[in-house]
Amino acid sequence: MSKFDIIVLGSGPGGYVTAIRASQLGFKTAIIEKESLGGICLNWGCIPTKALLKSAQVFEYLKHAGDYGLSADNVEHDFGAVVKRSRGVADGMSKGVQFLMKKNKIEVINGFGKVKPGKKVEVKSDNGTTEYSADHIIIATGARSRVLPNLPQDGKKVIGYREAMTLEKQPKKMIVVGSGAIGIEFAYFYNSMGTEVTVVEYMPNIVPVEDEDVSKQLERSFKKNGVKIMTSAEVTKVDTSGDGVKATVKTSKGEEVLEADILLSAVGIKTNIENIGLEDVGIAVDRDKILVNDYYQTNIPGYYAIGDVTPGQALAHVASAEGILCVEKIAGMHVEALDYGNIPGCTYCTPEVASVGLTEKQAKEKGYEIKVGKFPFSASGKAKASGNADGFVKVIFDAKYGEWLGCHMIGAGVTDMIAEAVVARKLETTGHEILKAVHPHPTMSEAVMEAVADAYDEVIHL
Numbered sequence: 001m002s003k004f005d006i007i008v009l010g011s012g013p014g015g016y017v018t019a020i021r022a023s024q025l026g027f028k029t030a031i032i033e034k035e036s037l038g039g040i041c042l043n044w045g046c047i048p049t050k051a052l053l054k055s056a057q058v059f060e061y062l063k064h065a066g067d068y069g070l071s072a073d074n075v076e077h078d079f080g081a082v083v084k085r086s087r088g089v090a091d092g093m094s095k096g097v098q099f100l101m102k103k104n105k106i107e108v109i110n111g112f113g114k115v116k117p118g119k120k121v122e123v124k125s126d127n128g129t130t131e132y133s134a135d136h137i138i139i140a141t142g143a144r145s146r147v148l149p150n151l152p153q154d155g156k157k158v159i160g161y162r163e164a165m166t167l168e169k170q171p172k173k174m175i176v177v178g179s180g181a182i183g184i185e186f187a188y189f190y191n192s193m194g195t196e197v198t199v200v201e202y203m204p205n206i207v208p209v210e211d212e213d214v215s216k217q218l219e220r221s222f223k224k225n226g227v228k229i230m231t232s233a234e235v236t237k238v239d240t241s242g243d244g245v246k247a248t249v250k251t252s253k254g255e256e257v258l259e260a261d262i263l264l265s266a267v268g269i270k271t272n273i274e275n276i277g278l279e280d281v282g283i284a285v286d287r288d289k290i291l292v293n294d295y296y297q298t299n300i301p302g303y304y305a306i307g308d309v310t311p312g313q314a315l316a317h318v319a320s321a322e323g324i325l326c327v328e329k330i331a332g333m334h335v336e337a338l339d340y341g342n343i344p345g346c347t348y349c350t351p352e353v354a355s356v357g358l359t360e361k362q363a364k365e366k367g368y369e370i371k372v373g374k375f376p377f378s379a380s381g382k383a384k385a386s387g388n389a390d391g392f393v394k395v396i397f398d399a400k401y402g403e404w405l406g407c408h409m410i411g412a413g414v415t416d417m418i419a420e421a422v423v424a425r426k427l428e429t430t431g432h433e434i435l436k437a438v439h440p441h442p443t444m445s446e447a448v449m450e451a452v453a454d455a456y457d458e459v460i461h462l
Contacts, residue, residue: 031107111123377412
């Protein structure tokens, strides 16, 4: 039986990053993967979706070439070629992870892994069953699309995100159920490509985890581009017996039947913890999450869990941060527990959405006396020049001590801009320090400084 210092179960952005950091720290490391290196994120999530979205953005630019004094007549798209490009990007990234495994001398074990008592892992593959042992076993098996009883997925008419990335034919009409990041990104992509899209959201606002002002702005932008939005609405049943799909939607005004070619269910995720041996080892679970402490240790010594299978935010960058922290703790390094209140969230539709910290509503509910500043991109020279004036930056500060409580952005490129707020909050930067940090002109990032200035009644360009 092969013996390792650390075995990582799963090779997504949590697992492969964990394995690389473990190797850097001198641990003999192996990683187990049943599909492709890079996991869902690189192969079926974060990366290929961004490739699809980029194609949609370029297509929209071409259609609006006249707005820039340019001419691009008879602009068309090849849906199959768009999908093919996306898959090519994903394949390239997966090959990049293969290179990183070789570079860092990490043994890649292909097959389905199952943890066993005594710090062992059993791996089933086409070549049979093999057992491995390690001093430390880290579970990073991730999650998949959640299937609701009233929305059973057949993979053809009622689909999840994986099928949405590789449809052979572009649908004329699509219903998207759920308006979190996954639902909204696909709604934007298909609408931009020319599909008639309806978004059905159970909560009162789309992107419901975001600040209410951001949700309302995104809804306005989507409606302007022809997306139908139904909030406070619930799909109670679907009928796939005909050529397409019929969805019965319950609203405050009664029931409505929507017809489409495809229904995309984007109602959240379900962790991959079934049949991986948790019960055999005695690892504690609450509903579908593995319980861990601040250093990702489970209740059983030698077994750890990171990423979507644990109670933290189900985001790629969270999984990576957790994995690094976990192995550094194993190595005996001094580490600080991850601050889950300072995790940025991003949605890559157009306009983009990015946020960190408390919303205005949350800050008030926590009893803070707050200062709120807001700067619209319509007042930004760079935004106007680039033709991307939709959206704004909104900041929230504690009026008493100047603590930066939250930052919420909607607009072009804001998923790259949000890092300023994350770093500033990590360093406990106050509003006045942001004001005195000179921002380059003309840039979209000036909107952060201007929003802070607005909170302190010092705004110049409003």
